[in-house]
Amino acid sequence: MTLILGIDPGSRITGFGVVRDTGRGCEYIASGCIRTGTGSLPERLQTVYRGVSEVIRQYGPITMGIEQVFMARNADSALKLGQARGAAIVAGAESGLEIAEYTATQVKQAIAGTGGADKQQVQMMVMHLLKLLQKPQIDASDALAIALCHAHHRQSLIPHGLTQAKRRSGRLRL
């Protein structure tokens, strides 16, 4: 019964999703968006840091997945994304969570069975896997997909701080 946090960081909107890994699949706990607003850069980064910290405090996940970025569109957007990502990762680390990174392909592969799935397919599979009746906002849905991917991978990897991981079958359980 492990609570797992997924984070989809962005310079304007950071999505979060919390799922409970019951050992026989994952249940939806919460999801939402942290909107950074129009303040100064320090204020916006503090909003990400405090927002992620508050989600952790409220729901008590012990582990966090975050999307690994290989190619940003350009250096300017990469810098902005990196700043938000840094604020989110520090929030997780300061709250004592183990943190793992996943590529977009790994997330799609874990959720939809193929690394070539599009955003809509991933969103539909997130709804299906978590038995959601309503479509979550896209950033929240992406964060839930990362949380599900992390649930799928975390016991078969040996991430930072997790040394007593038990190996688990290689497929996402529906």
Place this chain on the structure above:
Amino acid sequence: MTLILGIDPGSRITGFGVVRDTGRGCEYIASGCIRTGTGSLPERLQTVYRGVSEVIRQYGPITMGIEQVFMARNADSALKLGQARGAAIVAGAESGLEIAEYTATQVKQAIAGTGGADKQQVQMMVMHLLKLLQKPQIDASDALAIALCHAHHRQSLIPHGLTQAKRRSGRLRL
């Protein structure tokens, strides 16, 4: 007698410099480097966050200057720099410091009188302005230059949170 922190963030080394603005110029207080080591990304970002927080706790600056990055070499290095920058800015903001950003040109202009000054010229001027007998490590020197630039600008700007700023003459006092 304001204590001013300058931060030069980097994915491997984050330089810091603390100066005291006496009202008749700046005095050297401290400088150094936070080395992020070879751990996982969350560990490295936490090192930046905790390092900057510790410098603030130890020396008690009330305001912080950080270099504004316009053009990174490429998207990958921009992302890495952004993450370190995000961790450093959140550390400053969470410690209650007002934070201002300066372009490299503004820093060179304030220290060496010309935006076209090279790194060595800036380093020599930092040594001269702060009456240093030894050359500081280059990241520490850059951070001291940012602190001096911030000392120079902060009373003539109206940065975030500083509403009762008194205007001051537009030149750096030697």
